[in-house]
Amino acid sequence: xxxxxxxxxxxxxxxxxxxxxxxxxxxxxxxxxxxxxxxxxxxxxxxxxxxxxxxxxxxxxxxxxxxxxxxxxxxxxxxxxxxxxxxxxxxxxxxxxxxxxxxxxxxxxxxxxxxxxxxxxxxxxxxxxxxxxxxxxxxxxxxxxxxxxxxxxxxxxxxxxxxxxxxxxxxxxxxxxxxxxxxxxxxxxxxxxxxxxxxxx
Numbered sequence: 001x002x003x004x005x006x007x008x009x010x011x012x013x014x015x016x017x018x019x020x021x022x023x024x025x026x027x028x029x030x031x032x033x034x035x036x037x038x039x040x041x042x043x044x045x046x047x048x049x050x051x052x053x054x055x056x057x058x059x060x061x062x063x064x065x066x067x068x069x070x071x072x073x074x075x076x077x078x079x080x081x082x083x084x085x086x087x088x089x090x091x092x093x094x095x096x097x098x099x100x101x102x103x104x105x106x107x108x109x110x111x112x113x114x115x116x117x118x119x120x121x122x123x124x125x126x127x128x129x130x131x132x133x134x135x136x137x138x139x140x141x142x143x144x145x146x147x148x149x150x151x152x153x154x155x156x157x158x159x160x161x162x163x164x165x166x167x168x169x170x171x172x173x174x175x176x177x178x179x180x181x182x183x184x185x186x187x188x189x190x191x192x193x194x195x196x197x198x199x200x201x
Contacts, residue, residue: 005044009038009039009062009111011033011034011039011062011113012030012033012037014060014062014113014143015030015037015060015113017032018060018085022133022136022173023132023133023136025129025133029127029129029130031124032123032126032127032130033130035118035121036115036119036120036123037089037113037114037115038057038114038115038116038117039062039111039112039113039114040057040059040111040112040113040122041110041111041112041116042064042072042106042109042110042111042112042140043106043107043109044106044107044108044109044110045101045105045107046105046110046148047105048099048104048105048106048110048112049064049089049090049093049102049103049104050056050100050103051071051099051100051101051102051103052099052100053093053099053100054093054097054098054099054100055089055090055093055094055100055104056094056097056116056117056118057089057094057112057114057115057116057117058087058089058094058114058115058116058117059087059088059089059112059113059114060085060086060087060112060113060121061082061083061084061085061086061087061110061111061112062111062112063084063109063110063111064083064084064106064107064108064109064110064111064112065080065081065083065086065101065106065107065108065110065130065174066081066082066104066105066106066107066110066112067080067081067082067104067105067175067179068080068081068082068088068090068102068103068104069102069103069182070101070102070103070177071103072131072137075182076179076182077182078179078182078183079183080174080183081107081115081168081171081179083170083171083174085141087141087150088104088112089138090102090103090142091119091141093118096197097117103160106172107174107175107176107179108195116154120134120144131135150161152185155188157184157186157194159194160184160185160197161184161191161194162194162198164180164184165198172195177191177195182185
């Protein structure tokens, strides 16, 4: 991890804009959160959380790209790609504070705005409004996860590819093709063929 650079962004304003997606927050409430925000900078291909480690941070991606994956039978199984404006952590490890099976790795130089798990618990106890905000954020994450799981079951390979590209065109340029194929549960050769057909159109 690179040293923090407090002058290159205003973390409180960034996080306020994110929270306002879900609920309006007052100046007074925001002031209570600011002391607990940490700005963390990572180089490309840095491990944010490794398998076997406990994920202690709730992270907002300010700049960059982070992938979440597991290793199964010596293969990377990609679970999620977080870009600017997304939340990322090793969810089960963060919530239980037990060692993670998931790995978080940056695919680009990345800046995260983070809150420690213990600080988050303290904010919940002291400021009930913040617990509601966190609950809304978590609910949004769960809904998106369930929508993706349903898509994996219902959509054909071609539908899955086309829908993903339409919703996430930037990831086609920013994420290695092999990783996207793994995430979409598509064979790399099929992914390449579909991408070629899409580009011809």
